[in-house]
Amino acid sequence: MKVVALVDCNSFYASCETIFKPYLRNQPVVVLSNNDGCVIARSSLAKKIGIKMGVPFFQIKQIIKKHPVQVFSSNYSLYGNISSRVMGVLKNYCDQLEIYSVDEAFLILNKFSQRSFYTRAQEIQRVTKKWLGVPVSIGIAKNKTLSKVANYLAKKDETGHQVVELLNQKQIEIALKVIDVGDIWGIGQRINIFLQSQGIKSAYDLYKSDPRWIRQHLGVVGERTYRELHGEMCFPIIEKEQAKKQCRVSRSFENYVCDFKNLEKRIISYATRASEKIRSDKLQAKKITVFIRTNKFNKKYNSYSGFKTYDFISPTNDLFEIIKVAVNTLQKIYQPGIKYKKAGILLSDLSEEGIYNKDLFFNKSEENILKKVRVNKVFDRLNRRYGSGTICIAKENYERFYITRRKNLSPAYTSSFNELPSVG
């Protein structure tokens, strides 16, 4: 039997914002999504005064008037940097580490240590807090699903240790009785509604269900969750980072956009960003999808969602080819007279770069391909060195449309020399 610990950073983005501003520790802090659209992280004080996850920013303006809430635009380079420091610490405390998301990791703990799992978890907590200023909660159990359950309980224990261990049957059953079925990892909104309608309310109800019924109604995915609740390990720990299968860049607009030229600029910008991303991962794409859509929340206007996928003749990560195809595809789905609110591109069927099909229709020599690769390399190097957007495609008009409204952005304390914090 393996022992899995789930380490989850508390209110991660909000915690990152307070690291360099200790005076914020006793104030509610929220972090907003792109475009300062909705709340995507809240400190525990912000939760206490009733700010809910995912609510649009404009809906909490009343609360902000009454309380001294500190509001931040999201600063992903800061969070990414802090995240890798946290993961670096965690590595020292386990046999295997799976970085599950920016603020979460699964650890396989060594069973033959002299010290208890609980003691070691507490040490992890102490160290991440002291070295990095990041508080974490830890759940310990026999597999990922149960460690998620344990972690869920640990998070609730705000005044206590925020470490919960669920290793024996009795502990597990008690825990499942106090958790809603919808709070289990893998049970989303739709399945929750279905289960509720069947009288399955708590995690324990699901645990006690007939496995054949589960298989029939929830498929293999549900079956795996069920088995994990019973202590089996169905989701392995994946240490090595897997190659990405798709890469998406999309944005909502600050205002409505109708005209083609404006959409075109944005699509070129997203295509540029997406191709940069796959080149930096040394990948190439076989397919590209372009999509544009109206505001899904606004019922006053007709809704429209246009998307089209195109297959490259040969997989590519070449900036110019991707942009050309993206613009052509946009022309096919664009309809005039519509108020667009969001657009994006998706590069999919990604594979390792460097394998080309022979092009049947155009005589692309090896020489030509190499020339393109070199041009892309120069493009990437310049933008890395002198900042994104230093060099771009003329039609993009020197604007990077994927950078949106960020009124309350904090400095890049840890990733830019110009913005290092000063002590004075």
Add this chain to the structure above:
DNA sequence: TCTGGGGTCCTAGGACCC
């Protein structure tokens, strides 16, 4: 007035082949 972005996996059904 203002409502994020980027991923994964599974499945049903169509296309195609023998």
Add this chain to the structure above:
DNA sequence: TCTGGGGTCCTAGGACCC
């Protein structure tokens, strides 16, 4: 006029996650 059955591959859409 009669019009099989079974396998594989691909894709769109649905569900989930953070």
